[in-house]
Structure formats: C-alpha cells, structure tokens
Amino acid sequence: MSGFDKVITSYAQALEGLEDNMTVVAGGFGLCGIPENLIKEIKRKGTKGLTIASNNAGVDGAGLGLLLQDKQIKKMIASYVGENALFEKQMMSGELEVELTPQGTLAEKMRAGGAGIPAFYTATGYGTPVGEGKEVREFNGRHYILEEAIVGDFSIAKAWKADRYGNLIFRKTARNFNPMAITAGKIAVVEVEEIVEVGELDPDEIHLPGIYVNRLILGTFEKTIEQRTVRSA
Numbered sequence: 001m002s003g004f005d006k007v008i009t010s011y012a013q014a015l016e017g018l019e020d021n022m023t024v025v026a027g028g029f030g031l032c033g034i035p036e037n038l039i040k041e042i043k044r045k046g047t048k049g050l051t052i053a054s055n056n057a058g059v060d061g062a063g064l065g066l067l068l069q070d071k072q073i074k075k076m077i078a079s080y081v082g083e084n085a086l087f088e089k090q091m092m093s094g095e096l097e098v099e100l101t102p103q104g105t106l107a108e109k110m111r112a113g114g115a116g117i118p119a120f121y122t123a124t125g126y127g128t129p130v131g132e133g134k135e136v137r138e139f140n141g142r143h144y145i146l147e148e149a150i151v152g153d154f155s156i157a158k159a160w161k162a163d164r165y166g167n168l169i170f171r172k173t174a175r176n177f178n179p180m181a182i183t184a185g186k187i188a189v190v191e192v193e194e195i196v197e198v199g200e201l202d203p204d205e206i207h208l209p210g211i212y213v214n215r216l217i218l219g220t221f222e223k224t225i226e227q228r229t230v231r232s233a
Contacts, residue, residue, distance in 0.1 A: 006166040006216040007195060011041040014189050014217050018047055018154055021074070025110060025150060026054035026064060027157035027181035030082065031226040033174030034063045035191050037219045038156040043067055053077040053110065053150050053184075055103065055177055057087045062224055071095065077150065079103040083226070102130065105147055107180050112149035114183025114212070119148045155185020158221075159208075162192045163201050166210030179208045188212055191219040 008014055015038065018024070024042075028034030039058075042050075043066045050073050057076055058065035060083070067073050068086045075097040081088050090096035101109065102124050112120055121144035125131045135146040157178040160171035168190065170178060182188045195218050 004165045004198075004210070006210060006213050007164050008215050008217050011037060011217065014038060014191075014215050015041050015045065015154070015156075017187065018042065018045065020047055021049040021051075022047075022153040023051040023053070023151075025113075025152035025155040025181045025184045026052055027155075027176065027178030028058075028063065029055050029173070029176040031058060031063050031224050033158050033170070033176050033178055034058065035156040035158040035189075036063065036221060036224075037191055037217075038189060039064060039066055042072065042156075043070070046070070046072070048072045049074045051075040051077065053106070053152065054181075055106065056080040056082045057084050059083045059226060060086050068096070075099065077101055077106070079106050100130070105130075106150075107177060109147055109150040110177065110180035110184040113151040114180065117149055119146050121146055150184055152185045153187065155181050155183075155188045157182045157188070157190050158219075159190055159192045161194045161196065161201070162190065162213075162216055163196050163198045163210070164216070165198050166190070166213030166216050167201055167206045168192070168208040168210070168213065169201065169205055170207050175207065182208060183212045187214050189215045189217070191217050193219070193221065 056078050065084050077099045091098045123144050126143045126145050131145040159168040161169045
C-alpha cells in the first residue's frame with residue numbers, strides 16, 4: 001500500500017496492530033453487510049478483551065457470534081440481542097457486559113465519533129433505563145439526555161465495490177451501519193466484493209469517500225441467510 005492506494009492483500013495485514021482490550025466498531029445488521037472475513041481473522045488472531053460496538057452480535061456460530069464462542073468480547077455496545085442464544089446467555093450470567101443502545105442513537109454515536117463531535121443530546125431514552133445516570137437538559141419544553149460519541153481503535157466494515165483509493169459503494173440494505181462504522185474508527189478496514197481502478201466509479205454513485213478508509217481488501221463471501229423464509233407447500 002502506497003500513497004492514496006489503500007489495497008492490501010492479506011487479512012493478517014488488514015488487522016495488523018489490533019491488540020487485546022481495544023475497541024472495535026463493526027458494521028452490519030444481523031448477517032447483512034457484515035465484514036465476515038475480518039471477524040474470522042479476529043477469531044484466528046485470538047484477540048481478547050474487546051469492546052465491540054455493533055447493532056448486534058450476529059447469530060450463534062456466525063458473524064460476531066464467532067467471537068463470543070471463545071469469550072473474545074468483553075463488552076458489547078449494541079441495540080439488539082436477537083437470535084443469538086450465546087449472547088443472551090453470557091449477558092444474563094454477567095460474563096459479558098452489554099450496553100443496550102437504541103438503534104438510531106447507536107448510529108448517531110458512530111456518526112458523531114467520525115465527525116469529531118464528542119457528544120450530543122437526544123430525547124430517545126429519556127425516562128427509561130437507557131437514560132439512567134446521564135446528563136439531562138431541557139430544550140423547548142422537552143427533556144433530552146446526553147449521549148457520548150463512539151470512537152474505535154479499529155473499525156471493520158463491508159462494502160460492495162471500491163476503487164483503489166477506497167471510495168466505496170454499498171449495495172442496498174447492506175449499507176446499514178457500515179458507513180458510520182467506518183468513519184468512527186482510528187484505523188478503518190473495509191472488505192469488498194470488487195475493486196476497480198481509480199476513475200471507473202461514477203462520482204455520483206459513491207456513498208463514502210476514500211478519505212475515511214485506511215485499508216482495503218478484496219474478499220469472497222458466503223452471504224449466509226439469517227432466516228430462510230419459504231412458502232408452504
């Protein structure tokens with residue numbers, strides 16, 4: 001990798017510098033748009049004590065759920081426990097610290113972190129356990145709680161297509177948390193399905209500019225279906 005060219009060729013290089021007890025911001029929603037190979041690399045590395053901010057922790061045996069198997073995650077900042085029985089078990093037993101955060105608030109915490117905004121006020125969560133212990137201000141007769149931004153040591157995400165400078169295009173709902181997650185990492189690592197030469201992407205179709213991306217890797221993906229739904233016979 002040199003100059004503006006963000007392309008690297010190995011997953012070991014992609015996560016070089018990731019150490020125990022770091023904070024990782026991860027894109028994806030369930031199994032949609034998750035950086036599945038980067039997650040597998042974290043599992044291979046055996047990095048532990050991680051704080052991970054992501055909508056949820058995948059499912060049992062897939063996505064971030066893989067990292068729960070060896071208890072590599074110390075804390076999850078998430079919106080949804082969902083279908084992951086191991087996530088629920090570790091949370092209820094106290095083995096895993098969980099900071100449940102409304103989805104919109106979580107997305108804004110990532111976006112704010114990427115924009116250099118340390119905190120913001122939101123009405124979401126006021127008067128509920130979400131707001132306990134947080135600063136409250138009143139604006140125009142309505143109460144708001146102060147939420148701090150999230151900045152990760154690393155961010156990991158997936159996009160559909162990129163050029164070598166890291167300009168990204170996401171595909172449909174796989175965009176989800178990925179753009180905000182990328183901006184919130186001090187070192188942003190993105191895996192993609194296709195890399196093209198600079199100038200081949202229509203500037204009007206780029207969803208996130210390469211200035212936010214530090215490392216870019218071409219991957220192959222299983223695209224696991226989280227819940228298969230078919231018509232009855």
